[in-house]
Amino acid sequence: MENHLTEFKMIQSVVLDDANDTLIILDQTLLPNEKVYLHLKEMKDIWDAIYKLKVRGAPAIGIAAAYGLYLGTKASQADTYAELQKDFAEVKTYLASSRPTAVNLFWALNRMEDRFVQAAGKPLAEVKDALRQESERIREEDEQVCESIGKHALSLLKENSGILTHCNAGTIATAKYGTALAPIYLGQEQGYNFKVYADETRPLLQGARLTAWELKEAGVDVTLICDNMSSIVMKEGKIQAVLVGCDRVAANGDTANKIGTSGVAILAKHYGIPFYVCSPLSTIDLECKTGDDIHIELRPDEEVTSQWYEKRMAPEDVQVYNPAFDVTDHSLITAIVTQNGIAYAPFEESLPKMFAQK
Numbered sequence: 001m002e003n004h005l006t007e008f009k010m011i012q013s014v015v016l017d018d019a020n021d022t023l024i025i026l027d028q029t030l031l032p033n034e035k036v037y038l039h040l041k042e043m044k045d046i047w048d049a050i051y052k053l054k055v056r057g058a059p060a061i062g063i064a065a066a067y068g069l070y071l072g073t074k075a076s077q078a079d080t081y082a083e084l085q086k087d088f089a090e091v092k093t094y095l096a097s098s099r100p101t102a103v104n105l106f107w108a109l110n111r112m113e114d115r116f117v118q119a120a121g122k123p124l125a126e127v128k129d130a131l132r133q134e135s136e137r138i139r140e141e142d143e144q145v146c147e148s149i150g151k152h153a154l155s156l157l158k159e160n161s162g163i164l165t166h167c168n169a170g171t172i173a174t175a176k177y178g179t180a181l182a183p184i185y186l187g188q189e190q191g192y193n194f195k196v197y198a199d200e201t202r203p204l205l206q207g208a209r210l211t212a213w214e215l216k217e218a219g220v221d222v223t224l225i226c227d228n229m230s231s232i233v234m235k236e237g238k239i240q241a242v243l244v245g246c247d248r249v250a251a252n253g254d255t256a257n258k259i260g261t262s263g264v265a266i267l268a269k270h271y272g273i274p275f276y277v278c279s280p281l282s283t284i285d286l287e288c289k290t291g292d293d294i295h296i297e298l299r300p301d302e303e304v305t306s307q308w309y310e311k312r313m314a315p316e317d318v319q320v321y322n323p324a325f326d327v328t329d330h331s332l333i334t335a336i337v338t339q340n341g342i343a344y345a346p347f348e349e350s351l352p353k354m355f356a357q358k
């Protein structure tokens, strides 16, 4: 296929080892210093891996949850479909409680449930195998989705552009290629000569630890900046486009992504720089009318005060507020790039059309 990113050796962050009833994930909390693959069999370990961001990024969370639901159901000793359904529902509810904001988690679990229901009446081994197939399909489709997003997003970018990105929406956050980083990889193959600025992304440093690492591994020209430096690089004319991923897009285009994204969007508007959201359709939640309907995850204080420091970097007992995501108002978004094309305002009209297209 033209523009296929075959040359690029992408790291697989989520893999099913069916023969050993194991979910293998690249532990993203240890990057960039150590590349450790975790072999997870227990549901509590899979839950923990999602909660602690060992596997992270909306599409990768969905894939891990689908594999987890398959493995949890496969392990059931149930003799009847009704009993298996009870076990399936228990695992599904448990995995769904791991993180609230990325809709891909719920989207993938619901897809698995649809498949489970379709397989009713078949021998239980076949029901389980249908779940295996569905979870593999979710992973495979994500790869194609990311590649298509990359092609559409690249059509919006000019050669020699400076591109700012926030958090990590790269290959390790997805099955392959990433969403916001896919056009950068594709552009690199085609000689676009992009210069990427990666926000470090406090408090968990996905930009510093993950985006800077994966772009550097791929030979992309990347410069790491602190979150509070995005204004100066925009003002200095270093940025021609902002590209970010997302965790949930509401029907009106309001978009939840990593905390700090909305500030970047406000700055981009001020400096007249286009702000693009790269979103698989699985991240668009038309049931949320606006961003106000999106559940924003609150995370532990330690992530802000101590997790990445040798010594605690805040007074003991200081009050901490640590929302993991914020919502970028649709009015700040130039376009939402999906695998089926590019949606522009009014998003209430353009987003449903993306679902209708092939």
Ligand SMILES: CSC[C@@H](O)[C@@H](O)C(=O)COP(=O)(O)O
Pocket (backbone or CB within 6 Å): 053, 056, 057, 058, 059, 102, 166, 167, 168, 169, 170, 173, 174, 178, 179, 180, 206, 244, 245, 246, 247, 257, 258, 259, 324
């Ligand atoms: C393709 S990943 C898109 C988003 O999930 C990403 O930008 C993001 O905000 C991830 O947050 P995280 O808390 O690291 O899972």
